Amino acid sequence: MKILVTGAGGYIGSYLSTRFVADDYDVYILTRRLPTFTIDGVKRLILADVTNKQQLDQRLPKMIDAVLHLATANNVWCGRDPKQTMVNNWEGTQNIINWCIKKGVRRFVYFSTLQVYGKELRGVISEKSPVQIEDEYALSHFVGESVANLYSKVPKLDINILRLVNVMGCPIDKTVDRWTLVPNCFCKGILKTKGVHLQSSGLQNRDFVTLDQVYRSTKKILKKNNKNRKIYNISSGQTYSIIDMARFVADQTEKKYGSRIKVSTGLDLPKKANKFIVTSDLNKPVKRFHQTRLIKQEIEKILDLVGDSND
Incomplete structure (x- = not known):
């Protein structure tokens, strides 16, 4: 084709x-x-x-x-x-x-x-x-x-x-300019900052x-x-909060580099998580343990891409 x-x-x-x-x-x-x-x-x-x-x-x-x-x-x-x-x-x-x-x-x-x-x-x-x-x-x-x-x-x-x-996932090249996306933005520079700081409470849920x-x-x-x-x-049919994604990045970074990574939050808004599920006529929902594994695998690839310099 x-x-x-x-x-x-x-x-x-x-x-x-x-x-x-x-x-x-x-x-x-x-x-x-x-x-x-x-x-x-x-x-x-x-x-x-x-x-x-x-x-x-x-x-x-x-x-x-x-x-x-x-x-x-x-x-x-x-x-x-x-x-x-x-x-x-x-x-x-x-x-x-x-x-x-x-x-x-x-x-x-x-x-x-x-x-x-x-x-x-x-x-x-x-x-x-x-x-x-x-x-x-x-x-x-x-x-x-x-x-x-x-x-x-x-x-x-x-x-x-x-x-x-x-x-989410690892771009094909460092110069693909989408480092504002979650969790890509958490991965870039994480070894220099030794942490992930969220501007919000991190309770917002996303699929x-x-x-x-x-x-x-x-x-x-x-x-x-x-x-x-x-x-x-x-969609995957699963939801993860922003702070969940930050912790995934912290965990994978600690596992890969042995560095202690702190996750912190800023404002206490939103105070409650939004609860939802996205269904799809094309795909069946993914089991949560499987989707979590896929997300962590991609985070590991992103960390490999940004490399030790994390620039």
Whole structure:
């Protein structure tokens, strides 16, 4: 299968590209600028802006079976330039889908966020749960989803939307700039600081999936035959507090380096943990002991990546 990964210079896009290459897919990657790292084995690296129709028409390959669309703004970029984020997620998504239609691409996958259901989730969250937009980042992705929805009745184009929970795991290179994510941010510099200090109480609960779980879910999607637009939550079905993740990092660091690591908290807010569970029509819930093991394995890989210097 020939796949095009947009946003392949990013955290998730670069990882998916690497994994699909390893699984003998023909992978074409699209980025706005030349990455600081290389992804060996790709068929072609394409430099283009998804908001520029002319660049897409001139530079993209003629024959593609599926597009994984990750050329959307992350929360950091959105915070810096929310207006451009909206333009990128609307026009960029529309341009890529129109290109898919012209070239006869059979599958289009839009990577969204669970935050379209709200910021501090409670209760059971399923694909049928109502959308509750509470910030510009969630709005930007709902805009992208809405564009995909406009094309959901196009014949011979299967459109899928993946709403990701918090994604964690080791990036393919140190220079992949997502060190603001939990627990990545805890790992970087931990040996120098000898601790993890949280600005909050750390009681906020989150559902975390690994990059590998995102890959496996995406691969499953590419093998499905959906006639109409389909939304899937990509979740583990388990929740961990922020302080849980900090302690996992501290434990793995102590195990690896023998250094005593202190975990401390700042403000006493929130005072209570938000309790919720995210269900998925695509994947079964993961047993807690198994998900914990996967998370700790990824933390160990991140610590290996940042190395002894922890710079």
